[in-house]
Amino acid sequence: MKPVRVRFAPSPTGPMHIGGVRTALFNWLFARHHQGQFILRIEDTDQKRYVEGALELITEGLRWLGLDWDEGPEVGGPYGPYIQSERLERYQQWANWLVEQGKAYRCYCTEERLTRVREIAEKSGRRLQGYDRHCRNLSEEERQRLHDETGGEYVIRFKMPLEGQTVIHDLLRGDITFDNQELNDLVLLKSDGFPTYHLANVVDDHSMEISHIMRAEEWIPTAPIHKQLYMAFGWEMPQIAHLPVLLNPNGKGKMSKRSARFSEDGRAVPVLLNEFREAGYLPEAIDNFLATVGWSFGDDREIFTLAEAIEAFELGRVNPAGSAFPIHKLDWMNGTYIRDMEPLRLAQLIKPFLEDAGFEVNIEQLVGIVPHIQERIKTLKEAIEWTQFLWVEEFVLTDPEALIQKKMDAEGTLQALRGAYDVLVNLVDFAYESQEAAIRQYAEDNGLKASQVFNILRVATTAQQVSPPLFQSMAVLGREESLSRIQKAIDSLEKSNQPSQ
Protein backbone atom coordinates (compact mmCIF):
# COMPACT_ATOMS: atom_id res chain seq x y z
CA MET A 1 0.00 0.00 0.00
CA LYS A 2 1.19 3.48 -0.78
CA PRO A 3 2.22 5.55 2.18
CA VAL A 4 -0.44 7.91 3.45
CA ARG A 5 0.28 11.49 2.52
CA VAL A 6 -2.39 14.10 3.08
CA ARG A 7 -2.34 17.83 2.85
CA PHE A 8 -4.01 20.85 4.27
CA ALA A 9 -4.03 23.59 1.68
CA PRO A 10 -5.32 26.93 2.95
CA SER A 11 -5.25 30.25 1.16
CA PRO A 12 -3.41 33.04 2.90
CA THR A 13 -6.36 35.38 2.97
CA GLY A 14 -6.38 36.06 6.69
CA PRO A 15 -6.82 34.17 9.93
CA MET A 16 -8.02 30.60 9.61
CA HIS A 17 -11.70 29.90 9.49
CA ILE A 18 -12.82 27.43 12.14
CA GLY A 19 -14.18 25.18 9.39
CA GLY A 20 -10.75 25.13 7.79
CA VAL A 21 -9.27 24.29 11.15
CA ARG A 22 -11.49 21.26 11.40
CA THR A 23 -10.51 20.15 7.91
CA ALA A 24 -6.89 20.49 8.99
CA LEU A 25 -7.58 18.51 12.15
CA PHE A 26 -9.23 15.63 10.31
CA ASN A 27 -6.39 15.46 7.82
CA TRP A 28 -3.86 15.57 10.60
CA LEU A 29 -5.62 12.86 12.60
CA PHE A 30 -5.83 10.70 9.52
CA ALA A 31 -2.14 11.13 8.75
CA ARG A 32 -1.06 10.45 12.31
CA HIS A 33 -3.36 7.46 12.63
CA HIS A 34 -1.81 5.88 9.56
CA GLN A 35 1.73 6.98 10.43
CA GLY A 36 1.70 9.01 7.27
CA GLN A 37 2.71 12.53 6.40
CA PHE A 38 0.76 15.68 6.95
CA ILE A 39 1.70 18.36 4.49
CA LEU A 40 0.97 22.05 4.66
CA ARG A 41 0.67 23.72 1.30
CA ILE A 42 -0.15 27.35 0.77
CA GLU A 43 -2.52 28.10 -2.08
CA ASP A 44 -1.73 31.71 -2.81
CA THR A 45 -2.73 31.78 -6.43
CA ASP A 46 -5.12 34.68 -6.10
CA GLN A 47 -3.05 37.78 -5.90
CA LYS A 48 -6.07 39.98 -5.29
CA ARG A 49 -6.99 38.19 -2.12
CA TYR A 50 -3.52 37.84 -0.72
CA VAL A 51 -3.19 39.24 2.78
CA GLU A 52 0.16 40.22 4.19
CA GLY A 53 1.08 38.13 7.21
CA ALA A 54 -1.63 35.58 6.67
CA LEU A 55 0.86 32.77 6.26
CA GLU A 56 2.22 33.47 9.73
CA LEU A 57 -1.31 33.50 11.09
CA ILE A 58 -1.88 30.04 9.65
CA THR A 59 1.34 28.45 10.84
CA GLU A 60 1.00 30.06 14.24
CA GLY A 61 -2.57 28.85 14.53
CA LEU A 62 -1.72 25.28 13.60
CA ARG A 63 1.15 25.25 16.07
CA TRP A 64 -1.07 26.66 18.79
CA LEU A 65 -3.45 23.77 18.21
CA GLY A 66 -0.64 21.26 18.25
CA LEU A 67 -1.08 20.27 14.62
CA ASP A 68 2.45 19.87 13.35
CA TRP A 69 3.25 19.34 9.70
CA ASP A 70 5.92 17.11 8.24
CA GLU A 71 6.45 19.11 5.10
CA GLY A 72 5.61 22.65 4.23
CA PRO A 73 6.57 26.24 4.91
CA GLU A 74 9.17 26.70 7.65
CA VAL A 75 10.03 23.00 7.73
CA GLY A 76 10.70 22.32 4.06
CA GLY A 77 10.60 18.84 2.59
CA PRO A 78 11.53 16.88 -0.51
CA TYR A 79 8.54 17.98 -2.60
CA GLY A 80 8.90 21.74 -2.21
CA PRO A 81 8.41 24.50 -2.63
CA TYR A 82 5.15 24.30 -0.69
CA ILE A 83 3.94 27.72 -1.63
CA GLN A 84 2.16 27.73 -4.94
CA SER A 85 3.29 31.17 -6.06
CA GLU A 86 6.80 29.70 -6.04
CA ARG A 87 5.77 26.88 -8.37
CA LEU A 88 4.37 28.93 -11.22
CA GLU A 89 6.47 27.47 -14.04
CA ARG A 90 5.17 23.98 -13.33
CA TYR A 91 1.57 25.00 -13.73
CA GLN A 92 2.35 26.94 -16.86
CA GLN A 93 4.22 24.01 -18.33
CA TRP A 94 1.45 21.58 -17.65
CA ALA A 95 -1.23 23.94 -18.90
CA ASN A 96 0.67 24.45 -22.12
CA TRP A 97 1.19 20.74 -22.41
CA LEU A 98 -2.58 20.25 -22.27
CA VAL A 99 -3.00 22.85 -25.00
CA GLU A 100 -0.48 21.07 -27.17
CA GLN A 101 -2.29 17.82 -26.58
CA GLY A 102 -5.54 19.42 -27.63
CA LYS A 103 -6.99 18.93 -24.15
CA ALA A 104 -7.13 22.58 -23.28
CA TYR A 105 -7.39 25.80 -25.26
CA ARG A 106 -6.61 29.46 -25.14
CA CYS A 107 -9.59 31.69 -24.47
CA TYR A 108 -9.49 35.34 -25.39
CA CYS A 109 -12.87 36.35 -24.05
CA THR A 110 -12.93 39.58 -22.14
CA GLU A 111 -14.36 39.93 -18.70
CA GLU A 112 -17.19 42.02 -20.10
CA ARG A 113 -18.16 39.30 -22.53
CA LEU A 114 -17.98 36.69 -19.82
CA THR A 115 -20.25 38.69 -17.57
CA ARG A 116 -22.70 39.21 -20.41
CA VAL A 117 -22.73 35.52 -21.29
CA ARG A 118 -23.28 34.63 -17.70
CA GLU A 119 -26.20 37.00 -17.39
CA ILE A 120 -27.81 35.70 -20.52
CA ALA A 121 -27.35 32.13 -19.40
CA GLU A 122 -28.93 32.94 -16.10
CA LYS A 123 -31.92 34.70 -17.60
CA SER A 124 -32.53 32.12 -20.27
CA GLY A 125 -32.39 29.37 -17.70
CA ARG A 126 -29.92 27.59 -19.89
CA ARG A 127 -28.97 24.24 -18.55
CA LEU A 128 -25.28 24.92 -18.41
CA GLN A 129 -24.58 28.14 -16.58
CA GLY A 130 -21.35 30.00 -17.08
CA TYR A 131 -19.03 30.04 -20.04
CA ASP A 132 -20.40 29.27 -23.51
CA ARG A 133 -17.22 27.67 -24.91
CA HIS A 134 -16.87 30.44 -27.44
CA CYS A 135 -13.11 29.96 -27.90
CA ARG A 136 -13.13 26.18 -27.79
CA ASN A 137 -13.21 25.62 -31.50
CA LEU A 138 -11.66 28.68 -33.07
CA SER A 139 -10.08 28.44 -36.47
CA GLU A 140 -6.45 29.46 -36.59
CA GLU A 141 -7.37 32.73 -38.33
CA GLU A 142 -9.94 33.63 -35.72
CA ARG A 143 -7.54 32.74 -32.99
CA GLN A 144 -4.86 34.94 -34.50
CA ARG A 145 -7.29 37.80 -34.92
CA LEU A 146 -8.42 37.59 -31.30
CA HIS A 147 -4.83 37.26 -30.21
CA ASP A 148 -3.97 40.52 -31.93
CA GLU A 149 -7.09 42.29 -30.74
CA THR A 150 -6.53 41.45 -27.11
CA GLY A 151 -2.85 42.14 -27.15
CA GLY A 152 -2.08 38.51 -26.58
CA GLU A 153 -3.88 38.25 -23.31
CA TYR A 154 -5.63 34.96 -22.78
CA VAL A 155 -6.51 32.29 -20.27
CA ILE A 156 -6.21 28.55 -20.72
CA ARG A 157 -9.40 26.60 -20.32
CA PHE A 158 -9.90 22.90 -19.92
CA LYS A 159 -11.67 21.10 -22.73
CA MET A 160 -14.26 19.22 -20.79
CA PRO A 161 -15.63 16.10 -22.54
CA LEU A 162 -19.05 16.97 -23.93
CA GLU A 163 -20.65 13.63 -23.37
CA GLY A 164 -20.45 10.69 -21.05
CA GLN A 165 -20.32 10.65 -17.31
CA THR A 166 -17.71 11.09 -14.66
CA VAL A 167 -17.94 9.09 -11.48
CA ILE A 168 -16.27 10.21 -8.31
CA HIS A 169 -15.75 7.61 -5.67
CA ASP A 170 -16.10 9.51 -2.44
CA LEU A 171 -14.84 7.65 0.60
CA LEU A 172 -17.74 8.98 2.65
CA ARG A 173 -20.56 9.05 0.16
CA GLY A 174 -19.87 6.32 -2.31
CA ASP A 175 -20.08 6.91 -6.06
CA ILE A 176 -21.24 10.30 -7.23
CA THR A 177 -22.12 10.47 -10.89
CA PHE A 178 -22.07 13.59 -13.04
CA ASP A 179 -23.13 14.10 -16.62
CA ASN A 180 -20.19 15.67 -18.38
CA GLN A 181 -22.47 17.97 -20.32
CA GLU A 182 -23.29 19.68 -17.02
CA LEU A 183 -19.69 20.66 -16.50
CA ASN A 184 -17.91 23.81 -17.57
CA ASP A 185 -14.69 24.47 -19.39
CA LEU A 186 -13.04 25.89 -16.34
CA VAL A 187 -10.07 28.22 -16.44
CA LEU A 188 -6.83 26.48 -15.59
CA LEU A 189 -4.38 29.28 -16.10
CA LYS A 190 -5.34 32.89 -15.56
CA SER A 191 -4.21 35.73 -17.76
CA ASP A 192 -1.67 36.81 -15.15
CA GLY A 193 0.05 33.45 -15.51
CA PHE A 194 -1.20 32.16 -12.17
CA PRO A 195 -3.04 28.86 -12.05
CA THR A 196 -6.53 28.47 -10.69
CA TYR A 197 -7.19 26.13 -7.82
CA HIS A 198 -8.30 23.45 -10.25
CA LEU A 199 -5.00 23.21 -12.03
CA ALA A 200 -2.76 23.87 -9.07
CA ASN A 201 -4.33 21.33 -6.75
CA VAL A 202 -4.17 18.58 -9.35
CA VAL A 203 -0.60 19.28 -10.38
CA ASP A 204 0.55 19.60 -6.79
CA ASP A 205 -1.34 16.67 -5.34
CA HIS A 206 0.13 14.52 -8.04
CA SER A 207 3.67 15.79 -7.82
CA MET A 208 3.63 15.73 -4.03
CA GLU A 209 2.33 12.16 -4.13
CA ILE A 210 -0.72 12.90 -2.07
CA SER A 211 -2.57 9.67 -1.34
CA HIS A 212 -5.82 11.01 0.07
CA ILE A 213 -7.62 14.27 -0.49
CA MET A 214 -9.85 15.35 2.36
CA ARG A 215 -11.41 18.67 1.62
CA ALA A 216 -14.64 20.48 2.28
CA GLU A 217 -17.94 19.49 0.75
CA GLU A 218 -18.17 22.63 -1.37
CA TRP A 219 -15.64 21.03 -3.69
CA ILE A 220 -17.91 18.19 -4.73
CA PRO A 221 -19.24 19.98 -7.82
CA THR A 222 -15.76 20.49 -9.24
CA ALA A 223 -14.48 17.04 -8.34
CA PRO A 224 -15.43 15.54 -11.71
CA ILE A 225 -13.48 18.25 -13.46
CA HIS A 226 -10.48 17.46 -11.32
CA LYS A 227 -10.89 13.82 -12.17
CA GLN A 228 -11.01 14.64 -15.87
CA LEU A 229 -7.84 16.63 -15.42
CA TYR A 230 -6.08 13.67 -13.85
CA MET A 231 -7.25 11.58 -16.79
CA ALA A 232 -6.05 14.16 -19.28
CA PHE A 233 -2.64 14.13 -17.64
CA GLY A 234 -2.68 10.36 -17.44
CA TRP A 235 -2.22 10.47 -13.68
CA GLU A 236 -3.82 8.38 -11.01
CA MET A 237 -6.20 10.39 -8.88
CA PRO A 238 -5.73 10.23 -5.10
CA GLN A 239 -8.50 8.76 -3.01
CA ILE A 240 -10.95 11.43 -2.10
CA ALA A 241 -13.36 12.28 0.68
CA HIS A 242 -15.47 15.38 1.00
CA LEU A 243 -15.83 16.51 4.56
CA PRO A 244 -19.11 17.98 5.78
CA VAL A 245 -19.46 21.72 6.25
CA LEU A 246 -19.91 23.59 9.47
CA LEU A 247 -23.20 25.46 9.53
CA ASN A 248 -24.07 28.49 11.62
CA PRO A 249 -25.23 27.61 15.14
CA ASN A 250 -28.84 28.08 14.06
CA GLY A 251 -28.27 25.63 11.22
CA LYS A 252 -28.90 28.29 8.59
CA GLY A 253 -26.17 28.46 6.03
CA LYS A 254 -22.48 27.78 5.97
CA MET A 255 -20.69 29.17 8.96
CA SER A 256 -19.12 32.36 7.84
CA LYS A 257 -17.78 35.60 9.08
CA ARG A 258 -20.23 37.58 7.04
CA SER A 259 -23.52 35.79 7.40
CA ALA A 260 -25.52 35.54 10.59
CA ARG A 261 -22.94 34.91 13.20
CA PHE A 262 -25.28 34.79 16.10
CA SER A 263 -26.54 31.86 18.03
CA GLU A 264 -30.17 31.56 19.03
CA ASP A 265 -29.58 33.40 22.28
CA GLY A 266 -28.28 36.41 20.42
CA ARG A 267 -24.63 36.18 21.34
CA ALA A 268 -21.94 36.77 18.77
CA VAL A 269 -20.24 33.55 17.75
CA PRO A 270 -16.57 33.51 16.87
CA VAL A 271 -15.74 32.23 13.40
CA LEU A 272 -12.03 32.76 12.93
CA LEU A 273 -9.49 30.83 14.92
CA ASN A 274 -7.95 33.94 16.39
CA GLU A 275 -11.38 35.03 17.57
CA PHE A 276 -11.72 31.81 19.53
CA ARG A 277 -8.30 32.38 20.97
CA GLU A 278 -9.08 35.94 21.95
CA ALA A 279 -12.34 34.83 23.52
CA GLY A 280 -10.34 32.61 25.84
CA TYR A 281 -10.83 29.14 24.46
CA LEU A 282 -8.03 26.66 25.01
CA PRO A 283 -6.37 24.91 22.08
CA GLU A 284 -6.87 21.46 23.62
CA ALA A 285 -10.56 22.19 24.06
CA ILE A 286 -10.90 23.39 20.49
CA ASP A 287 -9.17 20.28 19.19
CA ASN A 288 -11.32 17.98 21.27
CA PHE A 289 -14.48 19.84 20.40
CA LEU A 290 -13.82 19.98 16.68
CA ALA A 291 -13.16 16.26 16.68
CA THR A 292 -16.65 15.65 18.05
CA VAL A 293 -18.39 17.60 15.31
CA GLY A 294 -18.69 15.40 12.25
CA TRP A 295 -16.73 12.61 13.84
CA SER A 296 -17.27 10.64 17.00
CA PHE A 297 -14.99 8.61 19.15
CA GLY A 298 -16.94 5.41 18.85
CA ASP A 299 -17.74 4.74 22.45
CA ASP A 300 -19.58 7.38 24.42
CA ARG A 301 -16.49 9.40 25.16
CA GLU A 302 -16.78 13.14 24.68
CA ILE A 303 -13.60 14.25 26.39
CA PHE A 304 -10.42 12.82 24.96
CA THR A 305 -6.89 13.84 24.10
CA LEU A 306 -5.45 14.32 20.67
CA ALA A 307 -3.36 11.20 21.20
CA GLU A 308 -6.49 9.18 21.91
CA ALA A 309 -8.17 10.67 18.87
CA ILE A 310 -5.25 9.65 16.66
CA GLU A 311 -5.59 6.12 17.92
CA ALA A 312 -9.31 5.99 17.26
CA PHE A 313 -9.61 8.09 14.13
CA GLU A 314 -11.33 6.43 11.22
CA LEU A 315 -12.62 8.11 8.13
CA GLY A 316 -15.54 5.73 8.11
CA ARG A 317 -16.83 7.29 11.29
CA VAL A 318 -17.07 10.74 9.75
CA ASN A 319 -20.68 11.80 9.41
CA PRO A 320 -21.22 13.16 5.88
CA ALA A 321 -24.04 15.48 6.91
CA GLY A 322 -23.32 19.12 7.63
CA SER A 323 -23.72 20.20 11.21
CA ALA A 324 -24.78 23.30 13.06
CA PHE A 325 -21.91 24.63 15.10
CA PRO A 326 -22.69 23.61 18.71
CA ILE A 327 -21.11 26.59 20.39
CA HIS A 328 -22.69 25.82 23.78
CA LYS A 329 -20.96 22.48 23.82
CA LEU A 330 -17.65 24.19 23.18
CA ASP A 331 -18.28 26.42 26.20
CA TRP A 332 -18.97 23.41 28.35
CA MET A 333 -15.96 21.55 27.06
CA ASN A 334 -13.66 24.51 27.49
CA GLY A 335 -14.93 24.72 31.07
CA THR A 336 -14.03 21.12 31.74
CA TYR A 337 -10.50 21.73 30.48
CA ILE A 338 -10.19 24.82 32.63
CA ARG A 339 -11.37 22.95 35.70
CA ASP A 340 -8.91 20.14 35.14
CA MET A 341 -5.96 22.43 34.69
CA GLU A 342 -3.10 23.03 37.12
CA PRO A 343 -4.01 26.30 38.87
CA LEU A 344 -0.56 27.69 38.33
CA ARG A 345 -0.70 27.11 34.62
CA LEU A 346 -4.21 28.49 34.47
CA ALA A 347 -3.04 31.64 36.22
CA GLN A 348 -0.34 32.09 33.60
CA LEU A 349 -2.87 31.75 30.83
CA ILE A 350 -5.31 34.14 32.44
CA LYS A 351 -2.76 36.85 33.13
CA PRO A 352 -2.53 38.24 29.60
CA PHE A 353 -6.31 38.50 29.41
CA LEU A 354 -6.36 40.64 32.55
CA GLU A 355 -3.55 42.78 31.26
CA ASP A 356 -5.29 43.27 27.96
CA ALA A 357 -8.27 44.49 29.95
CA GLY A 358 -6.02 47.16 31.36
CA PHE A 359 -5.37 45.74 34.79
CA GLU A 360 -2.12 45.60 36.63
CA VAL A 361 -1.97 42.08 37.91
CA ASN A 362 -0.42 40.98 41.19
CA ILE A 363 0.70 37.47 40.43
CA GLU A 364 0.42 36.25 44.01
CA GLN A 365 -3.14 37.39 44.25
CA LEU A 366 -3.92 35.86 40.89
CA VAL A 367 -2.50 32.53 41.92
CA GLY A 368 -4.46 32.82 45.15
CA ILE A 369 -7.80 33.46 43.48
CA VAL A 370 -7.51 31.11 40.50
CA PRO A 371 -8.52 27.94 42.36
CA HIS A 372 -11.71 29.70 43.35
CA ILE A 373 -12.73 30.90 39.91
CA GLN A 374 -11.59 27.79 38.13
CA GLU A 375 -14.92 26.03 38.30
CA ARG A 376 -16.83 29.20 37.57
CA ILE A 377 -15.38 30.27 34.24
CA LYS A 378 -15.89 28.71 30.85
CA THR A 379 -13.38 30.88 29.03
CA LEU A 380 -10.17 32.53 30.12
CA LYS A 381 -11.66 35.89 29.35
CA GLU A 382 -14.38 35.43 31.93
CA ALA A 383 -11.68 35.64 34.58
CA ILE A 384 -11.81 39.40 34.10
CA GLU A 385 -15.25 39.87 35.60
CA TRP A 386 -14.55 37.40 38.39
CA THR A 387 -11.32 38.97 39.56
CA GLN A 388 -11.57 42.63 38.69
CA PHE A 389 -12.33 43.54 42.31
CA LEU A 390 -8.71 42.65 43.00
CA TRP A 391 -7.17 44.92 40.42
CA VAL A 392 -9.26 48.09 40.38
CA GLU A 393 -7.08 51.07 41.15
CA GLU A 394 -9.58 52.87 43.28
CA PHE A 395 -12.33 50.83 44.79
CA VAL A 396 -15.71 52.54 44.77
CA LEU A 397 -19.03 51.22 45.84
CA THR A 398 -21.28 53.03 43.41
CA ASP A 399 -24.49 51.69 44.82
CA PRO A 400 -24.54 51.44 48.61
CA GLU A 401 -28.16 50.34 48.42
CA ALA A 402 -26.89 47.04 47.07
CA LEU A 403 -25.51 46.31 50.53
CA ILE A 404 -28.98 45.97 51.95
CA GLN A 405 -30.12 42.39 51.83
CA LYS A 406 -33.58 41.00 51.59
CA LYS A 407 -35.62 41.41 54.76
CA MET A 408 -33.12 43.94 56.06
CA ASP A 409 -33.02 47.69 56.26
CA ALA A 410 -30.25 50.23 56.08
CA GLU A 411 -29.91 50.46 59.82
CA GLY A 412 -29.59 46.71 60.30
CA THR A 413 -27.12 46.49 57.47
CA LEU A 414 -25.04 49.24 58.97
CA GLN A 415 -24.99 47.48 62.31
CA ALA A 416 -23.97 44.21 60.70
CA LEU A 417 -21.15 45.91 58.82
CA ARG A 418 -19.85 47.56 61.95
CA GLY A 419 -20.11 44.31 63.85
CA ALA A 420 -18.37 42.34 61.12
CA TYR A 421 -15.66 44.96 60.95
CA ASP A 422 -14.99 44.61 64.66
CA VAL A 423 -14.89 40.86 64.39
CA LEU A 424 -12.47 40.88 61.48
CA VAL A 425 -10.20 43.59 62.79
CA ASN A 426 -9.64 41.57 65.94
CA LEU A 427 -8.84 38.35 64.15
CA VAL A 428 -5.46 36.89 65.00
CA ASP A 429 -4.96 35.59 61.51
CA PHE A 430 -6.82 36.46 58.33
CA ALA A 431 -7.07 32.97 56.94
CA TYR A 432 -10.44 32.35 55.36
CA GLU A 433 -11.32 29.62 57.86
CA SER A 434 -10.83 31.98 60.76
CA GLN A 435 -12.87 34.67 59.09
CA GLU A 436 -15.70 32.33 58.32
CA ALA A 437 -15.86 30.85 61.81
CA ALA A 438 -15.85 34.27 63.38
CA ILE A 439 -18.46 35.76 61.09
CA ARG A 440 -20.75 32.78 61.47
CA GLN A 441 -20.47 33.17 65.22
CA TYR A 442 -21.22 36.85 64.92
CA ALA A 443 -24.30 36.20 62.80
CA GLU A 444 -25.60 33.65 65.22
CA ASP A 445 -25.03 35.88 68.23
CA ASN A 446 -26.92 38.70 66.59
CA GLY A 447 -29.87 36.76 65.25
CA LEU A 448 -28.84 37.14 61.63
CA LYS A 449 -28.62 34.52 58.95
CA ALA A 450 -25.05 33.81 58.01
CA SER A 451 -25.84 34.31 54.34
CA GLN A 452 -27.16 37.78 55.03
CA VAL A 453 -23.94 38.90 56.61
CA PHE A 454 -21.91 37.13 53.93
CA ASN A 455 -23.71 38.90 51.17
CA ILE A 456 -23.38 42.28 52.79
CA LEU A 457 -19.66 41.74 53.06
CA ARG A 458 -19.52 40.46 49.50
CA VAL A 459 -20.96 43.67 48.17
CA ALA A 460 -18.84 45.74 50.52
CA THR A 461 -15.57 44.15 49.47
CA THR A 462 -16.17 43.38 45.80
CA ALA A 463 -18.97 45.75 44.77
CA GLN A 464 -20.55 42.74 43.11
CA GLN A 465 -23.54 40.59 43.90
CA VAL A 466 -21.69 37.60 42.56
CA SER A 467 -18.11 36.84 43.42
CA PRO A 468 -15.76 34.01 44.19
CA PRO A 469 -16.30 32.55 47.67
CA LEU A 470 -16.34 35.47 50.07
CA PHE A 471 -13.72 34.59 52.65
CA GLN A 472 -11.26 33.27 50.12
CA SER A 473 -11.76 36.50 48.22
CA MET A 474 -11.10 38.60 51.28
CA ALA A 475 -8.09 36.52 52.20
CA VAL A 476 -6.62 37.17 48.76
CA LEU A 477 -7.57 40.82 48.91
CA GLY A 478 -5.73 41.10 52.20
CA ARG A 479 -6.78 42.22 55.63
CA GLU A 480 -5.94 45.85 55.22
CA GLU A 481 -7.74 46.33 51.92
CA SER A 482 -10.71 44.25 53.01
CA LEU A 483 -11.17 46.26 56.18
CA SER A 484 -10.72 49.51 54.35
CA ARG A 485 -13.45 48.57 51.91
CA ILE A 486 -15.79 47.56 54.69
CA GLN A 487 -15.10 50.90 56.37
CA LYS A 488 -15.89 52.65 53.12
CA ALA A 489 -19.16 50.76 52.93
CA ILE A 490 -20.00 51.86 56.45
CA ASP A 491 -19.21 55.45 55.56
CA SER A 492 -21.27 55.48 52.42
CA LEU A 493 -24.19 53.85 54.13
CA GLU A 494 -24.06 56.37 56.95
CA LYS A 495 -24.02 59.18 54.46
CA SER A 496 -26.92 57.94 52.38
CA ASN A 497 -28.77 57.15 55.55
CA GLN A 498 -28.77 60.75 56.72
CA PRO A 499 -31.95 62.62 56.00
CA SER A 500 -31.31 64.98 53.13
CA GLN A 501 -31.20 68.58 54.26
Place this chain on the structure above:
RNA sequence: GCCCCAUUCGUCUAGUGGCCUAGGACGUAGCCCUCUCAAGGCUAAAACACGAGUUCGAACCUCGUAUGGGGCACCA
Protein backbone atom coordinates in the same frame (compact mmCIF):
# COMPACT_ATOMS: atom_id res chain seq x y z
C1' G B 1 -33.31 27.66 -13.09
C1' C B 2 -29.84 23.40 -13.35
C1' C B 3 -26.45 19.90 -10.90
C1' C B 4 -24.85 17.63 -6.42
C1' C B 5 -24.95 16.24 -1.18
C1' A B 6 -27.48 15.31 3.29
C1' U B 7 -31.80 14.09 6.67
C1' U B 8 -31.94 10.05 14.43
C1' C B 9 -34.07 14.30 20.74
C1' G B 10 -33.66 22.01 20.38
C1' U B 11 -28.13 20.94 19.12
C1' C B 12 -23.66 17.50 18.47
C1' U B 13 -23.99 12.37 17.93
C1' A B 14 -24.28 6.32 18.78
C1' G B 15 -26.65 3.01 15.71
C1' U B 16 -24.13 -0.51 9.20
C1' G B 17 -31.40 -5.79 8.92
C1' G B 18 -33.33 -8.77 14.69
C1' C B 19 -29.21 -6.70 20.77
C1' C B 20 -33.74 -0.36 19.83
C1' U B 21 -39.91 -0.18 24.66
C1' A B 22 -33.43 4.02 19.94
C1' G B 23 -27.82 4.89 23.77
C1' G B 24 -24.45 9.18 25.16
C1' A B 25 -23.27 14.44 25.46
C1' C B 26 -24.54 19.76 25.49
C1' G B 27 -28.63 22.62 26.57
C1' U B 28 -33.45 22.82 29.27
C1' A B 29 -36.57 21.65 33.84
C1' G B 30 -36.94 19.72 38.91
C1' C B 31 -34.59 18.00 43.40
C1' C B 32 -30.09 17.51 46.57
C1' C B 33 -25.63 20.15 48.13
C1' U B 34 -24.60 25.34 49.15
C1' C B 35 -22.19 32.17 51.60
C1' U B 36 -23.56 34.52 45.92
C1' C B 37 -22.45 32.28 41.33
C1' A B 38 -20.65 27.94 39.71
C1' A B 39 -19.08 22.94 40.04
C1' G B 40 -20.91 18.17 41.56
C1' G B 41 -24.88 14.29 42.39
C1' C B 42 -29.77 12.41 41.19
C1' U B 43 -34.22 12.65 38.18
C1' A B 44 -37.22 14.22 34.00
C1' A B 45 -39.04 15.90 29.28
C1' A B 46 -37.09 15.30 24.38
C1' A B 47 -35.70 12.15 18.02
C1' C B 48 -35.56 7.65 13.63
C1' A B 49 -38.84 13.95 8.02
C1' C B 50 -42.96 11.64 5.10
C1' G B 51 -44.88 7.86 1.63
C1' A B 52 -44.22 3.49 -1.03
C1' G B 53 -41.51 -0.94 -1.67
C1' U B 54 -37.68 -5.25 -0.51
C1' U B 55 -37.72 -8.72 3.75
C1' C B 56 -40.23 -13.41 8.34
C1' G B 57 -38.35 -8.68 10.29
C1' A B 58 -36.17 -1.99 8.71
C1' A B 59 -33.62 3.93 12.02
C1' C B 60 -30.49 0.75 9.06
C1' C B 61 -31.48 -1.59 1.86
C1' U B 62 -34.33 0.66 -2.79
C1' C B 63 -37.43 4.41 -5.03
C1' G B 64 -40.22 8.84 -4.71
C1' U B 65 -41.72 13.38 -1.97
C1' A B 66 -40.51 17.13 1.43
C1' U B 67 -37.00 19.93 3.96
C1' G B 68 -32.04 21.66 4.76
C1' G B 69 -27.23 22.45 2.72
C1' G B 70 -23.48 23.03 -1.15
C1' G B 71 -22.17 24.52 -6.15
C1' C B 72 -22.92 26.83 -11.06
C1' A B 73 -15.95 32.99 -11.22
C1' C B 74 -9.53 34.64 -14.63
C1' C B 75 -12.09 32.85 -5.46
C1' A B 76 -10.32 29.07 -3.07
